[in-house]
Amino acid sequence: MTLVSIAGWGLVGLVLASVLRIAVQRSSILPATCDRLAPPAVLEVVTAALFSALAWRIGAEPDLFAYSWLAAAGVPLAAVDWNSRMLPTKLIWPSGIILAALLSLAAVLNRDAYPLIRSAAGMLALLTFYGALYFLRPGGLGGGDLRLSGVLGLALGWAGWTAVLTGTLLGWLVAAIAILVLRIGRGSEASNDIPLGPFLIIGTLAAVLASSMS
Numbered sequence: 001m002t003l004v005s006i007a008g009w010g011l012v013g014l015v016l017a018s019v020l021r022i023a024v025q026r027s028s029i030l031p032a033t034c035d036r037l038a039p040p041a042v043l044e045v046v047t048a049a050l051f052s053a054l055a056w057r058i059g060a061e062p063d064l065f066a067y068s069w070l071a072a073a074g075v076p077l078a079a080v081d082w083n084s085r086m087l088p089t090k091l092i093w094p095s096g097i098i099l100a101a102l103l104s105l106a107a108v109l110n111r112d113a114y115p116l117i118r119s120a121a122g123m124l125a126l127l128t129f130y131g132a133l134y135f136l137r138p139g140g141l142g143g144g145d146l147r148l149s150g151v152l153g154l155a156l157g158w159a160g161w162t163a164v165l166t167g168t169l170l171g172w173l174v175a176a177i178a179i180l181v182l183r184i185g186r187g188s189e190a191s192n193d194i195p196l197g198p199f200l201i202i203g204t205l206a207a208v209l210a211s212s213m214s
Contacts, residue, residue: 013051062106087144122157171203
């Protein structure tokens with residue numbers, strides 16, 4: 001894609017982020033503890049940057065739409081979790097359904113069903129992994145994190161099994177670093193202030209961008 005196309009796609013991301021911000025804030029999705037998503041323009045700028053980065057790495061391919069939607073939905077999800085320590089089901093499920101539909105469309109346009117099958121397998125793999133953590137360590141993982149893992153598994157599975165592993169490990173690694181920094185600054189209870197969702201989303205998007213370079 002040309003620089004003009006990449007910038008244009010970033011502008012699409014900015015507009016979509018603005019629409020999603022308004023839709024989420026005017027709906028009943030936000031938890032009572034989250035009065036706003038983020039300061040003005042922050043979500044829009046971050047989403048626009050992600051759209052441009054994805055367009056640069058992926059190019060004019062059908063799966064660009066799916067991954068761009070993941071970025072558009074992931075940014076407000078991360079913001080809600082960061083502010084309220086909750087991941088609303090009403091935001092996770094529609095995001096996952098739209099992502100699955102866009103990946104299915106990409107499979108049809110590419111005339112290749114295998115990435116879609118791998119995507120479903122990636123979803124099941126991460127749901128199994130996070131489900132085990134959820135039940136074996138009560139309180140260590142939220143139900144929202146479990147549901148989010150299925151959505152992220154869809155995206156990572158499409159990119160490949162290396163991306164599934166890399167995206168998961170990156171998310172946990174960044175979260176661990178954040179917890180360590182906070183513990184040094186605030187003490188041993190600082191880990192209670194860290195939501196996992198934003199870091200899982202960061203790890204997934206980083207893995208997608210990295211996998212598209214190969």
